[in-house]
Amino acid sequence: MxxxxxxxxxxxxxxxxxxxxxxxxxxxxxxxxxxxxxxxxxxxxxxxxxxxxxxxxxxxxxxxxxxxxxxxxxxxxxxxxxxxxxxxxxxxxxxxxxxxxxxxxxxxxxDRSRMFDALKRVKAWIPIDGTHDLGPGPRMPEVERQWAYELSKCMTCGVCLEACPNVNAKSEFIGPFAISQVRLFNQHPTGQMNKHERLEALMGDGGIGDCGNSQNCVQACPKGIPLTTSIAHMNKETTKHAVKKFFFS
Amino acid sequence: MAKGHSFLSHKLHSLLGLFPIGLFLLFHLTANYQATRGAEAFNQTVGLIENVPLLLVVEFVFIYIPILFHAVYGLYIAFQAKHNVGNFGYFRNHMFLWQRVTGIITLIFIVWHVWETRIQKALGASVDFDMMANIFSSPAMIVFYTIGIISTVFHFSNGLWSFLVHWGITVGPRSQRVATYLTMVVFVVVTFIGLRAMSAFIL
CATH class of the missing domain: 3.10.20.30 (Beta-grasp domain)
Known part of the structure; x- marks a missing residue:
């Protein structure tokens, strides 16, 4: 044969x-x-x-x-x-x-460095370093931990950026994954303490405004992360933040 | 585009598409629909609109300036995308492409339509039933207006769906799916109103 x-x-x-x-x-x-x-x-x-x-x-x-x-x-x-x-x-x-x-x-x-630059830009981490022991952080409700875990499955693979029509040489769009990571870290009880910094980063050029709702990202994500839900949620949060900042501070 | 303003510009673009442009579209097509009750009824409606105080200011503030911004920024957005429906043939990706295609068709249609009606009025013509009937005496114009109306209403209906996402109103997949169905109904109903009104001018 x-x-x-x-x-x-x-x-x-x-x-x-x-x-x-x-x-x-x-x-x-x-x-x-x-x-x-x-x-x-x-x-x-x-x-x-x-x-x-x-x-x-x-x-x-x-x-x-x-x-x-x-x-x-x-x-x-x-x-x-x-x-x-x-x-x-x-x-x-x-x-x-x-x-x-x-x-x-x-x-x-x-070279996927643009993704790591995007994570740095939106401060996708939880700052816990201090000069003295701050003690244990607040507890996270189990129901929230369950869906937050789904978002934490992001492996910065770049598939959502490749699928997105708005990520290309002509645009500065940071991509769907970074927006979802902001949702993850803004949900965390300790991460929440710096949420305004991440929201403001999302409101910059190439941020959440550049999403055009083609929704390819959620179809392409190999980890099944609800990227479009994260984007719509962050649309709401950034809008609320912008309104608050304009009227109240 | 100006540095540091893309969030604001995108939000403004999305907002203007509905308030006032979308509302103006609905108002315009309903006003046209009066033509189905005869030339007299249509001319009466036109007369009513022409008697609005400070009409020129109202036109600029609620129609021309918003549409101009929406069109210019929309072109910038449309030509920034790298379309990929070939590899990603999902429903929403097709809608993404069509939103941009209909945006451009609609812009061409509106420029022509404004030239043929509003600018002619400024040059001394009178906008009435006869003017429209005259335009629609040409079969090419009937085809052009049919495409223009369908394209405009599609852009409005699908834009309504995007508006709900951009402002964080429909967040989860279920609400977004229901919004798809509702905006499809809007598309069918408003297209009917627009085309039925047009047919009233065809003698």
Missing amino acids: AEKLIHLIITRQDSPDSTPYKEEFKIPYRPGMNVIGALMEIQRNPINAQGQKTSPVNWESNCLEEVCGACSMVINGKPRQACSALIDKLEQPIRLEPMSTFPVQRDLSI
Whole structure:
């Protein structure tokens, strides 16, 4: 019996400024294989579909269980994690592309720093450092902890930014994930103490105002985070904050 | 666009779309609907509007300036998006695209419509049943106005849905879904009013 092959079409780019090109690969199939496994096979034996020796395809990955977000790429047109993309469930030829909303570094690996900059901008953390022991913080009600936990599943993978039509080279939009993170940290009993700082960051240029309600983010999020609910909720909170600030202080 | 004002500009854009522009649209189409009761009734309604005190000020404050801001900022928003309904063919993403497409169609329609009616009035023509009947004597204009009315009402109805989200009124998925159905009903009803009124001028 002839060996079963996997057909891959990969969008490659040699350096951050060079022109992308497509290269095809045909690699042997193994049961239970995922896209990372296929890329590892190319790394082991970097021969393209024409039988020529080529450079191995560059990609990023880490946890291999869809919790770190590092291996996000566009697979058959949809941004998702390569580790949880099983070959058996993909239509062939499998098209792999980098998430080009981000600066491409090489092949499938991208620079997601804009997401970390966005988290810094909206202060997506809880400041607890002090010069002395402040004691335990207020308790969080269990019912709230349950939904807040869902928001905390965000792994900064970048899929929502890739899916969003308003995140692109012409816009400064920080993206859906950062808005949802503000909701998470503003809900936390200790985080609440600095909520105005995060609200004001959301009200800056490229903030929540840039959301155009295409709602692709909530469809694309691999962790099922209710991003559009977070956005609408933060729309309400930022509006209330703006009105309060204008009239009362 | 001015630095640091994007939140305010977006909020103003969303607000103006409903108050006063959306309300003006409803008022305008209902006033037109008087034509279904005959030329006399329509001309009477026009006369009533023309007798509003300080009409020119009212027109500028409640119609021209809001529409101008909404249009200019809307074009900026529309051309900023990178449309991707090919890869993300979800209902809301299609609505996102259509909101921008109808915005541009509506702008072209309004510019033409204002030229043909309000500016002609300023140049000395009189706005009445005969003027509209004359416009609709051309089949091309009937097609153009039909597209224009449907596009405008779609932009208004779907914009109403977005307004509810932008102001944090419909937050969860259930309320947003119900709002989708309600704004669809608004679209059908208001489109009917608009097109029925237009048909009254076609002799």
